Amino acid sequence: MRICSLLPSATEILYALGLGDSVVGVTHECDFPVEAAKKPALIRPRVDPHAAAGEIDRQVSELVARGESIYAVDAELLRSLEPDLIVTQDLCHVCAASPDDLAAALTRLPKKPRVLALTPHSLSDVWNDIRKVGDATQRRREAQALAITLGQKVAAIEDKTAQPKTRPRVLCLEWLDPYYVGGHWVPEMVAKAGGEDVLGRAGEPSFEVSGEQIAASHAQIIVVMPCGFHVKRTVWEYGAAKFSDAYMNLPAVRERRVFAVDANSYFSRPGPRLAEGVALLAHLFHPDLFPATPQESSVQRL
Numbered sequence: 177m178r179i180c181s182l183l184p185s186a187t188e189i190l191y192a193l194g195l196g197d198s199v200v201g202v203t204h205e206c207d208f209p210v211e212a213a214k215k216p217a218l219i220r221p222r223v224d225p226h227a228a229a230g231e232i233d234r235q236v237s238e239l240v241a242r243g244e245s246i247y248a249v250d251a252e253l254l255r256s257l258e259p260d261l262i263v264t265q266d267l268c269h270v271c272a273a274s275p276d277d278l279a280a281a282l283t284r285l286p287k288k289p290r291v292l293a294l295t296p297h298s299l300s301d302v303w304n305d306i307r308k309v310g311d312a313t314q315r316r317r318e319a320q321a322l323a324i325t326l327g328q329k330v331a332a333i334e335d336k337t338a339q340p341k342t343r344p345r346v347l348c349l350e351w352l353d354p355y356y357v358g359g360h361w362v363p364e365m366v367a368k369a370g371g372e373d374v375l376g377r378a379g380e381p382s383f384e385v386s387g388e389q390i391a392a393s394h395a396q397i398i399v400v401m402p403c404g405f406h407v408k409r410t411v412w413e414y415g416a417a418k419f420s421d422a423y424m425n426l427p428a429v430r431e432r433r434v435f436a437v438d439a440n441s442y443f444s445r446p447g448p449r450l451a452e453g454v455a456l457l458a459h460l461f462h463p464d465l466f467p468a469t470p471q472e473s474s475v476q477r478l
Contacts, residue, residue, distance in 0.1 A: 177313060179261045180254065182219055182278070184440075185447035186263040186294060187212050189306050192322055192448050193315040200257045205404070208441065208449075216257065218250050219277075229402060229413050230353035251281035259289045261312060266293040294446070297360050297379045299368075302446045303327055326451045330368055333458050336465055337370025344461050346371040347395035347428065350382045350403050350439075352417045357385050358401060361450060362443060369457035370465075371397065391422035397460060398428040400478065401439035407476050410436040414478055434478040435460055442474065 180201035181187040187206040190199050196211060203219040206212040223235040223246060239246050264278060282288065292312050294305045303323040310319020346366050348358035359382035363373035374393040375385055382403075400414055414436060419429075428434050437443065442453030456474055459466040 177261060178257065178259045179263065179313070180218060180257060180259040180289075181206065182249075182262065182264040183294065184208070185302075185445035186265070186309065188445065188447040188449065189309050190263070190313070193306075193310060193313065193318045195313055195315065198313070200259060201254065205440075216253055218254055218257075220248050220250070222246055222248055225404070228353070228416065229351060233351070233353060245277050247277050249277055249281045251284050254281050255285055258287065262289050262291045263309065263312075264291065264293050266295045296446045299330060299361050299364055299450060300327075302361065302450060305446065306448070322448065326448055329451045330454050333454055333466075334368040334370075337368070337458060337462060339465065340370060340462060343370055343372045344396040345374045345394055345427075346457075346461070347374055347390065347393050347398045348376055349398065349400045350444075352400070352402060352413055355385050355387065355390060356382045358382050358443065361446060362401075365443070365450065365454050365457060369454050369461055371457065371461045387420050387423060391420065391426065393426070395426050395428045396431075396433065398426070398434040399457070399460065400434065400436045401443045403439060403444045406440050407436050407438045407473055410439065411476055411478065432477060433460075436476045436478050438474050 177198050178200045179198045184205045187202050201218045202215045204217045296302045296305050306323045307319045310316045350356045350358040357375045359380050363376035363378040366373040
């Protein structure tokens with residue numbers, strides 16, 4: 177089977193199921209495992225991914241306002257790869273290529289491949305998407321085993337975080353200019369790690385919030401997780417951001433409990449590593465229960 181993945185999380189799922197050799201095309205963002213980055217890139221962004229957060233938001237807003245796609249599909253490369261299966265998503269048209277982005281390219285293919293679109297809103301949806309990929313690739317047994325293992329890992333963390341009587345108030349910033357808070361599975365991850373997400377809504381998209389809302393959150397821990405960024409880029413963006421006096425007076429800021437995390441690896445992508453993201457949050461919220469120190473590339477105190 178020849179598979180094209182138009183979604184970094186799908187690429188991670190495919191490799192986790194032992195299908196790396198079957199993957200013939202990926203996106204410009206597929207960087208895990210490292211072997212995936214060597215595959216031909218079918219997708220390129222129509223915004224500058226190296227621009228500052230505010231400029232990226234401006235470019236995205238302009239494209240959306242004109243009804244234009246944020247991603248371009250290399251139709252000729254797709255045709256030459258002759259895929260049997262294409263895995264994409266229909267969740268966030270800002271984060272990754274969607275079926276709409278594919279539509280024109282598919283009309284040029286002599287043989288129509290199967291298109292599997294993933295639309296997860298929760299951790300259980302992500303584990304079920306692993307099963308869906310397994311069903312579509314004759315890896316049902318491996319997918320079931322992986323989904324069960326991930327669910328059990330998160331459940332064990334949740335059981336342990338039920339012990340503390342208090343849960344810290346947590347603010348998850350998914351973008352800094354403008355401010356967005358994490359949605360979908362992120363508030364659920366916070367809850368299972370023993371925290372209370374003060375602004376995010378479980379199972380619903382991320383959304384823009386004001387500086388006043390952030391100041392009124394009384395957050396005791398702030399997790400900075402800009403979508404698509406690793407720790408180094410997040411640290412830079414945070415340093416360049418302008419915060420109000422009210423923000424600087426939040427308990428989390430005063431007590432230096434603000435953390436930049438590797439959003440790309442553990443929060444933004446709905447794939448197997450979300451379970452590691454829950455473990456990372458559990459350490460930040462309850463270091464006495466989860467003392468193992470994460471790698472510096474995963475988190476940095478701001």
